[in-house]
Every structure is written in structure tokens, then in C-alpha cells.
Amino acid sequence: xxxxxxxxxxxxxxxxxxxxxxxxxxxxxxxxxxxxxxxxxxxxxxxxxxxxxxxxxxxxxxxxxxxxxxxxxxxxxxxxxxxxxxxxxxxxxxxxxxxxxxxxxxxxxxxxxxxxxxxxxxxxxxxxxxxxxxxxxxxxxxxxxxxxxxxxxxxxxxxxxxxxxxxxxxxxxxxxxxxxxxxxxxxxxxxxxxxxxxxxxxxxxxxxxxxxxxxxxxxxxxxxxxxxxxxxxxxxxxxxxxxxxxxxx
Amino acid sequence: xxxxxxxxxxxxxxxxxxxxxxxxxxxxxxxxxxxxxxxxxxxxxxxxxxxxxxxxxxxxxxxxxxxxxxxxxxxxxxxxxxxxxxxxxxxxxxxxxxxxxxxxxxxxxxxxxxxxxxxxxxxxxxxxxxxxxxxxxxxxxxxxxxxxxxxxxxxxxxxxxxxxxxxxxxxxxxxxxxxxxxxxxxxxxxxxxxxxxxxxxxxxxxxxxxxxxxxxxxxxxxxxxxxxxxxxxxxxxxxxxxxxxxxxxxxxxxxxxxxxxxxxxxxxxxxxxxxxxxxxxxxxxxxxxxxxxxxxxxxxx
Numbered sequence: 001x002x003x004x005x006x007x008x009x010x011x012x013x014x015x016x017x018x019x020x021x022x023x024x025x026x027x028x029x030x031x032x033x034x035x036x037x038x039x040x041x042x043x044x045x046x047x048x049x050x051x052x053x054x055x056x057x058x059x060x061x062x063x064x065x066x067x068x069x070x071x072x073x074x075x076x077x078x079x080x081x082x083x084x085x086x087x088x089x090x091x092x093x094x095x096x097x098x099x100x101x102x103x104x105x106x107x108x109x110x111x112x113x114x115x116x117x118x119x120x121x122x123x124x125x126x127x128x129x130x131x132x133x134x135x136x137x138x139x140x141x142x143x144x145x146x147x148x149x150x151x152x153x154x155x156x157x158x159x160x161x162x163x164x165x166x167x168x169x170x171x172x173x174x175x176x177x178x179x180x181x182x183x184x185x186x187x188x189x190x191x192x193x194x195x196x197x198x199x200x201x202x203x204x205x206x207x208x209x210x211x212x213x214x215x216x217x218x219x220x221x222x223x224x225x226x227x228x229x230x231x232x233x234x235x236x237x238x239x240x241x242x243x244x245x246x247x248x249x
Numbered sequence: 250x251x252x253x254x255x256x257x258x259x260x261x262x263x264x265x266x267x268x269x270x271x272x273x274x275x276x277x278x279x280x281x282x283x284x285x286x287x288x289x290x291x292x293x294x295x296x297x298x299x300x301x302x303x304x305x306x307x308x309x310x311x312x313x314x315x316x317x318x319x320x321x322x323x324x325x326x327x328x329x330x331x332x333x334x335x336x337x338x339x340x341x342x343x344x345x346x347x348x349x350x351x352x353x354x355x356x357x358x359x360x361x362x363x364x365x366x367x368x369x370x371x372x373x374x375x376x377x378x379x380x381x382x383x384x385x386x387x388x389x390x391x392x393x394x395x396x397x398x399x400x401x402x403x404x405x406x407x408x409x410x411x412x413x414x415x416x417x418x419x420x421x422x423x424x425x426x427x428x429x430x431x432x433x434x435x436x437x438x439x440x441x442x443x444x445x446x447x448x449x450x451x452x453x454x455x456x457x458x459x460x461x462x463x464x465x466x467x468x469x470x471x472x473x474x475x476x477x478x479x480x481x482x483x484x485x486x487x488x489x490x491x492x493x494x495x496x497x498x499x500x501x502x503x504x505x506x507x508x509x510x511x512x513x514x515x516x517x518x519x520x521x522x523x524x525x526x527x528x529x530x531x532x533x534x535x536x537x538x539x540x541x542x543x544x545x546x547x548x549x550x
Contacts, residue, residue: 021350022349023346023349023350024350027346031337104333105329105333106333106334106335108301108327108329109327109329109334109335109347109350109392110350111300111301112299112300112301112322112325112327112329113322113347113350113351114319114322114350114351114352115319115322246303248296248301248302248303249296249301249302
């Protein structure tokens with residue numbers, strides 16, 4: 001019997017399978033849609049999108065807004081919701097995406113079949129696709145009233161969510177107990193926007209430099225500097241991969 | 250080719266050494282039995298070879314690839330100990346999901362074939378969460394072989410199974426060997442290991458105390474062959490000489506009317522004992538030679 005374990009060029013289909021662990025991502029994506037928590041969050045997102053877009057005229061008439069702010073008025077409700085509660089929502093759904101598998105020992109089936117990096121990327125991809133889908137639907141609801149799909153704002157929000165998903169994955173890798181990440185997830189979810197906003201605006205020389213680590217800093221202006229947030233998310237994922245590689249199951 | 254080769258493989262947790270300096274070779278096509286008491290380090294050893302845990306030091310190769318290496322994972326199948334399965338999936342989806350993780354997606358027909366092999370032919374569409382312990386065990390074996398690996402690790406494959414199911418699994422393991430696969434299994438069922446394994450290693454306190462084929466292990470433990478003779482009356486004049494000699498020929502001599510038993514160190518001694526009885530004009534009706542079973546060897550360690 002011969003076992004071909006030598007390295008050879010991968011076919012495109014194999015290469016795709018090697019780059020993104022589709023099976024894990026698909027399972028994560030589908031399981032996220034099945035939970036009660038996700039249904040509640042999707043309902044909140046859609047209702048906020050619908051009513052904030054529908055009654056945006058009322059909001060616009062009550063306060064003085066610039067021309068740009070007037071143009072984006074339909075998305076305000078959704079943006080406020082995600083800026084304040086986005087981290088809490090992401091943590092609520094994905095705080096145990098990795099450590100639950102370790103805790104229930106199903107991780108043993110995964111690590112004996114594929115690389116740990118692919119497991120991590122698969123989990124990340126599944127959660128990312130879930131939020132991408134939710135956001136696309138929310139923006140489509142808004143587009144009914146705004147008569148446009150604002151790709152720039154969509155990308156900014158997606159960048160923020162990408163950071164938040166990566167942070168959640170890091171937490172799930174670093175802390176082995178799902179019950180601990182549930183508690184910490186709530187704490188971090190509530191503190192994250194307050195701390196992020198404070199870091200952006202504080203003059204305290206000891207802490208103000210930390211604003212560069214906060215995704216909110218890169219969302220202050222309508223420029224493409226929000227792309228840096230994807231880099232920050234990459235750093236969080238790299239840290240998660242480093243810890244995950246050293247774990248015993 | 251060697252299916253498994255380990256060199257000074259170690260695993261420590263803090264100051265506790267769980268596996269210490271194991272050197273082991275498993276040839277391809279063998280059914281290798283790994284024996285040891287609870288806490289001996291068997292599962293930790295398997296976990297290191299399969300990527301579940303990382304060795305503290307030492308090296309190993311799996312199917313010629315130095316580990317830990319992701320390339321080997323496509324060629325190994327693992328049934329870990331104490332693992333829960335994905336309870337929300339049915340058996341068919343479970344197998345399809347795990348085979349796709351191995352990079353070898355399988356069809357529904359292939360899933361059915363493997364489920365048949367492990368005796369779960371009617372459970373394909375049943376949720377794993379509703380499986381009995383025995384059914385989960387069988388599905389654990391099915392997922393280990395679904396992607397047709399060359400080397401299969403089975404941690405206690407038949408523990409908790411009824412006799413009929415265990416026999417079914419023994420036949421399956423035998424058929425894997427016939428197909429040229431290597432099986433590395435741990436078990437507490439010593440009869441099972443003795444029956445189906447070609448090579449055996451006994452582990453104690455994190456190290457391997459003895460390994461080899463059944464015959465090699467028996468010859469190592471030959472000091473414990475017990476000979477029991479059923480015989481006629483010993484003439485009064487010969488009795489003293491015969492039993493004095495027997496005391497020097499072996500140990501644990503037991504004399505009863507019409508029966509003598511003695512423990513000897515080699516097969517050669519058996520012939521000498523029979524000759525001694527014959528010389529003393531004692532009729533021998535029956536000779537029973539009790540070689541040590543695997544259980545006795547195991548307990549001796």
C-alpha cells in the first residue's frame with residue numbers, strides 16, 4: 001500500500017477548499033440562523049431598518065442637518081443600533097463558537113481532520129457571512145425608502161462588524177469556558193462602544209494613543225481609512241490563531 | 250513502510266509527566282493493540298499522534314510524514330475517547346460533514362455502505378442526539394473510516410457494546426486489515442486484543458513496558474507456565490526422590506492424590522517432568538499446560 005502524501009499542485013476546487021474551510025463555515029452560517037437569539041436579533045435589525053427609514057422624514061424635520069447627513073438619514077437608526085449594540089449582538093451569537101466545540105469535545109473531530117487555522121477561518125467566515133446577509137437585507141429594506149443602496153456606509157458597518165466578529169472569535173479561543181465568555185461577552189458588548197467612543201475623544205495622554213486600536217476612530221470621517229479596521233481584525237485573528245495552535249483538546 | 254514511528258515522545262502537564270520517552274514502531278497492515286490501566290497515558294499518546302494535543306518533546310512520523318503535519322490528516326481516521334458527536338445532525342449528515350472536512354466528500358450511497366458495515370443500516374436519518382450509547386460508539390467508528398483512511402486510531406472501540414455488536418466490530422476491524430489498512434486500537438478487553446491484534450504494547454506510568462507479537466510476549470513471560478498432571482499412584486519408594494527433584498525443577502509445587510501441579514520457567518522443563526514421572530513408573534493420564542493469558546501478562550505489569 002502506498003500513501004501519496006507528497007506535495008503537489010492543487011486543483012482550483014481543492015485550493016478553494018484549502019483556503020476557506022467551506023464545510024465549517026457553512027455549518028456555522030446555518031446554525032447561526034437556527035438559534036432563537038439570532039431570530040430576535042434579525043427581527044430587531046429589520047424592524048429598526050424599516051421604521052427608522054420610514055420615519056426618517058420626521059427626524060430630519062426636528063433637527064438641523066447638513067446636506068450629507070440629510071442624504072444618509074435613512075440609515076441613521078440602523079447605524080445607531082449597530083454602533084451601540086453591534087458588539088453585544090455579535091458576542092451574544094458567537095461568544096462560544098470555538099470554546100463550545102472544545103467544551104463538548106466535538107473539536108476532536110475537527111482537529112483530527114483539518115488544520116486549526118482552517119477551523120478558525122471557517123468559524124470566522126460563517127459568522128461573517130451571517131452578518132453580511134443580515135446587513136444586506138437590512139440595507140435592502142432601507143433602500144425601499146431611500147431609493148438607493150449606500151455601498152460606502154454598508155462597507156463601513158461591515159468593517160466594524162468584521163472587527164467585532166474577530167474580537168469575539170479571539171475571546172472564544174482565549175477563554176475555554178462558554179459560560180465565562182457569555183458573561184464577558186455581555187460586559188465587553190456593553191463597554192465596547194462606550195470605551196471606543198471615549199478613546200476617540202479623550203485628551204488623556206496616557207490613553208489617547210489607544211484610539212488607533214479602536215475601530216470607531218477610523219469611522220469618524222467619510223474616507224476610506226475605515227479599511228484599516230479590516231487590518232485590525234486580521235491582527236485579532238492572527239492572535240486567535242496563535243493561541244488556538246497551542247491548545248490541547 | 251512504517252505506519253507509525255515515535256522517538257522519545259513526551260507529554261508533560263506542568264510537572265506531571267503523562268507520556269515519557271516512548272519509542273514505538275507500528276508497521277503498515279498491522280492491528281496494533283495498546284494496553285494499559287486507566288491513566289497509563291494511552292489516550293494522551295493517541296491524542297499526540299492525531300493532532301488533538303501537542304507533544305512536549307520528541308518526534309513522530311505518521312505514514313512517512315513527520316508530524317504534526319496537516320497533510321497526514323487526510324490519511325488517518327480517528328475515533329477519540331469520550332467524544333460527543335454532533336447531536337443536532339442525523340447520522341448521514343454527520344458522516345458527510347466529517348468526510349468533507351477530510352477533503353474527501355462522500356456520496357449518500359457511500360455513507361449507507363459504511364453505516365451498514367458498522368451495523369447502523371436503519372439509523373441513517375435518525376438524529377445522533379437520540380442514539381443509544383452503543384449506536385454512538387458505532388457511529389464513532391463509522392466516522393473514523395468514512396473517508397477511507399490508511400491508518401485508523403480506535404480508542405476503546407467496543408467498550409459498552411453488547412457481545413453481538415462487539416463481534417460485528419471485530420469482523421469489521423479484520424476486514425480493514427484485509428484491505429491493507431493499519432489499525433491502532435486501545436482496549437480494556439484483553440480477550441479482544443488477544444483475539445484480533447497482531448502486535449501488542451503494554452503501557453504503564455507513561456512508558457511502554459513491553460511490546461511485540463502475542464508469541465513474543467508469551468515467550469517473555471514464559472517463566473509462568475503452569476503444568477498440571479493427572480496421574481496414578483506414586484510408588485512409595487519413589488515418592489521422596491520424585492518430589493524432591495520437582496521442588497528443584499520449578500516453583501509453586503502442589504501435591505494432591507492423583508494430581509500434581511508445578512510452575513516452570515521453560516517448555517524444556519515440561520518434557521523433563523514427564524520423563525521423571527515415567528522413570529518412577531507413574532502412569533500419566535493427562536497433562537495440562539497453562540500458558541499465561543494476555544490478562545495475566547497485563548496484570549503482571
